[in-house]
Amino acid sequence: MINRFSFIAALVASTAIGASAASAHHPGIGGIGGAGGIFTIGAGTLDQGQFAFSAFVDYLRLKQLSDPTLLANIGKDVHGLQTVESRALAFAYGITNDLTVSLRLPWVRRTGILEGVQEDPADPATVRDRGTTSGFGDATVLGQYRFLNNRVSGTQAALLFGVKAPTGATNLVDPFGETFEAEFQPGSGSWDGLFGAAFSQRLTPALSFHANVLAIATGTGTQDTNLGNRFLYNGALAYRLFGETAGEPHSHSPQNAFAHAGHSRMATKAPMVAAPHGHVALDALFEINGEWHDKQRTLGVTDPNSGGTTIFISPGLRLTVENWSSYVLVGIPVVNDYNGIQATPTWRVLAGVSAVFGP
Numbered sequence: 585m586i587n588r589f590s591f592i593a594a595l596v597a598s599t600a601i602g603a604s605a606a607s608a609h610h611p612g613i614g615g616i617g618g619a620g621g622i623f624t625i626g627a628g629t630l631d632q633g634q635f636a637f638s639a640f641v642d643y644l645r646l647k648q649l650s651d652p653t654l655l656a657n658i659g660k661d662v663h664g665l666q667t668v669e670s671r672a673l674a675f676a677y678g679i680t681n682d683l684t685v686s687l688r689l690p691w692v693r694r695t696g697i698l699e700g701v702q703e704d705p706a707d708p709a710t711v712r713d714r715g716t717t718s719g720f721g722d723a724t725v726l727g728q729y730r731f732l733n734n735r736v737s738g739t740q741a742a743l744l745f746g747v748k749a750p751t752g753a754t755n756l757v758d759p760f761g762e763t764f765e766a767e768f769q770p771g772s773g774s775w776d777g778l779f780g781a782a783f784s785q786r787l788t789p790a791l792s793f794h795a796n797v798l799a800i801a802t803g804t805g806t807q808d809t810n811l812g813n814r815f816l817y818n819g820a821l822a823y824r825l826f827g828e829t830a831g832e833p834h835s836h837s838p839q840n841a842f843a844h845a846g847h848s849r850m851a852t853k854a855p856m857v858a859a860p861h862g863h864v865a866l867d868a869l870f871e872i873n874g875e876w877h878d879k880q881r882t883l884g885v886t887d888p889n890s891g892g893t894t895i896f897i898s899p900g901l902r903l904t905v906e907n908w909s910s911y912v913l914v915g916i917p918v919v920n921d922y923n924g925i926q927a928t929p930t931w932r933v934l935a936g937v938s939a940v941f942g943p
Contacts, residue, residue: 620782620784620794620796620820620822621794621818621820621821621822621869621871621900621913622820622869622871622898622900622902622911622912622913622934623818623820623871623873623898623913623915623934624794624795624796624818624819624820624871624873625728625744625780625782625794625796625798625818626740626782626783626784626794626796626820627728627730627732627733627740627741627742627782627783627784627794628730628740628742628784629678629681629682629683629684629728629729629730629742630676630677630678630684630940630942631678631681631942631943632678632679632680632681632943633678633942633943634677634678634940634941634942634943635675635676635677635678635940635941635942636675636676636677636686636938636939636940636941637673637674637675637676637938637939638672638673638674638936638937638938638939639672639673639674639936639937639938640671640672640674640911640934640935640936640937640938641669641670641671641672641933641934641935641936642669642670642672642932642933642934643667643668643669643932643933643934644667644668644669644929644932645666645667645929645930645931645932646665646666646667646668646696646927646928646929646930647927647928647929647930648664648665648666648696648698648927649662649663649664649665649698649925649926649927651700651711653925654698654699654700654711655700655709655710655711656700657700657889657925658700658701658702658709660889660925661765661887661889662699662700662889662924662925662926663697663698663699663765663768663927664696664697664698664699664711664927665694665696665697665698665927666695666696666697666927667693667694667695667696668692668693668694669692669693669694669695670690670691670692670693670721671690671691671692671693672688672689672690672691673688673689674686674687674688674689675687675688678942682729682730682731682733683727683728683729683730684727684728685725685726685727685728686725686726686727686728687723687724687725687726688723688724688726689720689723690720690721690722690752691718691719691720691721691770692717692718692719692720692721692752692770693716693717693718694716694717694718694768695716696713696716697713697714697715697716697717697758697764697768698711698712698713698714699711699712699714700712712760714758714759714760714762714764715758715759717756717764717768717769717770718770719752719753719756719769719770719771720751720752720753720770720771721751721752721770721771722748722749722750722751722752722771722772722776723748723749723751723752724746724747724748724749724778725746725747725748725749726744726745726746726778727744727745727746728742728743728744728782729742729743729745730742731743737785737786738784738785738786738787738792739784739785739786740783740784740785741781741782741783741784742781742782742783743780743781743782744778744779744780744781744782744796744798745778745779745780746777746778747775747776747777747778748772748774748775748776748778748800749775750771750772750773750774750775750805750806751771752769752770752771752772752773753769753770753771754766754769754770754771754772754773754805754806754807755769756768756769756770763807765807765809766805766806766807766809766811766880766882767809767811767880767890769806771805771806772802772805772806772811773805773806773807773809774802774803774804774805774806774810774811775803776800776801776802776803777800777801778798778799778800778801779798779799779801780796780797780798780799780816781796781797782794782795782796783795783796789824789829790823790824790829791821791822791823791824792821792822793819793820793821793822794819794820794821794822795817795818795819795820796816796817796818797815797816797817797818798815798816798817799813799814799815799816800813800814800815800816801813802814802878807882808882808883809880809881809882810880810881810882811880812877812878812879812880812881812890812891813877813878814875814876814877814878815875815876816873816874816875817874817875818871818872818873818874819871819872820869820870820871820872821869821870821871822867822868822869822902823867823868823869824865824866824867825866825867825868826864826865826866827864827865827866827904828865863905863906864903864904864905865903865904866901866902866903866904867901867902867903867904868899868900868901869898869899869900869901869902869913870897870898870899870900871896871897871898871899871900871913871915872895872896872897872898873895873896873898873915874893874894874895874896874919875893875894875895876892876893877890877891877892877893878891879891879923887924888923888924889923889924889925889926890923890924890926891922891923892920892921892922892923892926893919893921893922894917894919894920894921894929895917895918895919896915896916896917896918896929896932897915897916897918898913898914898915898916898932899913899914900912900913900914900934907939907940907941908937908938908939909937909938909939910935910936910937910938911934911935911936911937911938912933912934912935913933913934913935914931914932914933915931915932915933915934916931917929917930917931
């Protein structure tokens, strides 16, 4: 059986949390899209008329800043942050065999927002626990146009393009009556443009390589704040542990067209000549997920304690049964290169379920 769930990567990527703590304040970009890994977007697309959805959770744990660090940086826009969680629904539709459009709708929660304060010079400085923020985030629309699809060599390439709309909440207030800064609001209040490319290559009948880059041009949003441009880069190896591979018999129906590509795509009906476990497949994945985040600016003033680079190594598994797929990815940071003083990520988990329907 050919796995159509490879396209789910674009759905997931468009709504998952950014790879770095520098972008931890706002969920990252990606989609239900193309063949590939779980966070890595491959070049595959849905067939014309196919519909896909994904529901998933992306959880990022950060190393909280210590009280002495917060107290030593009062008035310098230094904040503690413990976790960022994004729960999202994503939908995709195959307009043609080579053009897919996806939509992601996230709900975002942040915990452990701390700040050093000293309201009166005569009083001792204290660390204020400002609590949590939660609410619906910004909606993202991502298009994926595949301009290369060589079924003989298993090579595919696609362009990525889209927009993030300011649909999320931007007016949350902490228990002390103060409005949370823009970076802690569920929404950004800005219109952002997305531009990138994706690539997929079959290496063997059971092994495939996928990669993508995605640039996010960020506009100015709530509180006259620009949260900073971003550049995401991902690579993934996907290995079929069991289930049909590119070298096994399959039908030539549209659902099974990606059999030649040798990578995981959303599960379809079983081929006319099915291999053992034809309705079930298990993929092991190994990803590298990186992100550069520019410094944020408020009223034109740059925040020195913002922006930076993070790179994760991320093993994962994807189980496909018929047209349903479940997946989990665990990320461990190997590079945490930040500007100034910021909370840094210690680990992340992304898990969810997806399905594809249609011809």
